[in-house]
Amino acid sequence: MLPVKIAGLGACLPQRIVTSAELEHTLDIPSGWIEQVTGVRERRYVTHETALSMGAAAAARALDDAGLRPADLDAIIGASSAPHQTIPCTAALLQRELGAPDGASACFDVNATCLSFLFALHTAAQFIHAGVYRRVLIVSSETAQHSRNPRERESAVLFGDAAAAAVITRAEPGEPSALWGARFATYSSGADLARLPGGGSLHHPNDPATTREQNMFHMDGPAIFKKATRLIAPFLDEFFTQVGWQRSATDVVIPHQASRHGVEQLTRRLGFAPEQVFSNLAVRGNCIAASIPLALAEAVAAGRVERGQRVALIGTGAGLTLGAAALVF
């Protein structure tokens, strides 16, 4: 149990709203199919916004929410599925964009696709508990539409663009906030089930052999769902045993907003009541690494999560990796 807290949260959504009806029209999909299959009614797409501009805006709001200034940060962690540029890391660009002073913070990125924020939260908590850093900013910002594959109907309509940020600090004596524990496990037999082969060194953008297709996201949704369904029950059993929580004593479950099936899986099969589970999937889509912190920020803003409540953040991501974190907000 680490006495750390999420001192502030912030989000940034691109202005443009794209309805499922609009996508059904442009992608020649039967009317009503998208919401019925994926659970997404509308999502946002960037126009002039970038992953960096949205990330910085979300970060500024998270700092405001925490009552801190950029100069108060001693570490900045970029936690998205893809960087803004390959070099330097996105966290360094965020330092500059926020006007955080030169030399006052250590900047690095953490990447585990959809679970990047959870890994970064777990990492930040260790550093804060050890006294290495006192105030850590985590920023997840995604512009998934650039990698959309119009030929893969389900994934093409599932994703939305968004950014979310959190400021992590030590919990002061008397404050209930804490990270009770986190657990992650990667099952790489499923490494090909969600993949974006391009953008890295395997299919370098300048390699004439690299295809447009390789720079798009590919997902076998049913296979991921099947594999995750088999794995997540024992994974969560061990997780709740490890942190010593009862599922019923969890105030709010914030799942990664993977898909309708992915979110419903948690309630139907895994022992939570529907009213325990928060979802913004219908209006945000799957925002990859930004999904969990965005849902948390919106749950807090809506009064669904209050200080002192028990929150479980649970998700699956490419890898295939399962992750969960238990915190008292």
Next chain:
Amino acid sequence: MLPVKIAGLGACLPQRIVTSAELEHTLDIPSGWIEQVTGVRERRYVTHETALSMGAAAAARALDDAGLRPADLDAIIGASSAPHQTIPCTAALLQRELGAPDGASACFDVNATCLSFLFALHTAAQFIHAGVYRRVLIVSSETAQHSRNPRERESAVLFGDAAAAAVITRAEPGEPSALWGARFATYSSGADLARLPGGGSLHHPNDPATTREQNMFHMDGPAIFKKATRLIAPFLDEFFTQVGWQRSATDVVIPHQASRHGVEQLTRRLGFAPEQVFSNLAVRGNCIAASIPLALAEAVAAGRVERGQRVALIGTGAGLTLGAAALVF
């Protein structure tokens, strides 16, 4: 002071050796210029090897060196300047490539360009000290030649391809090994001095506006050297004060093999004797994130670093970030 140790080290070099004479011929550079200016006599370039295949080979050797098997790992950290694929993270692909069992390890990547290994080492040490993980594999693997910019003579000839890996475990009672401390600071006023704008969301590979030039590395070597020179003296003063070491009591300094100037800077200006500083720059070039762990692995293999000795790992990276770690090997 964290009682953790580098239990095993491994490296993998591509087969093809590229001499500076060969590059001078192909890039129309005066004979002798490359070694004189950059200090690099030869470097390796991948042909059939990939970042993943080299990373897995280095990891297998690091596991052997530690007397461990892939199944013993409970976390794998990819720590390179660019991923193998954008999705999933390289660590998940390494789990599969190594034959490490499904579900037994948590996989994520850490990115801070040339300092990725140092950030990952600091992160792994926190997790091991906290008892979250017991045996963490860190893998840095770089295939820089894909992003070489033939129009930037100095950077085009500077980089080499290589992989290196380390297995981090708890130090047993009675063992001298420890991470005494680490320090990082990012100065993002220098964020544009070393950059690779493409490969991420800002200039997506499929965006028709993305140019070949944007997918290449750009570096203002003299400006980086000037800025780093100004910053590193006070940075290292604070670092050595923080860890409580005298420079003269440091057995071996392993600098990031940035360039001849970068390596010489440490001795000439910063208070180390030439015999304290290990360099493989002449035969490896700058291997980005793999530079520091590769130099450490080669220093250990050459008998230059022995168990119980004090080692300082020091580097600069894109960001601009300075980093240093003090460990008893």
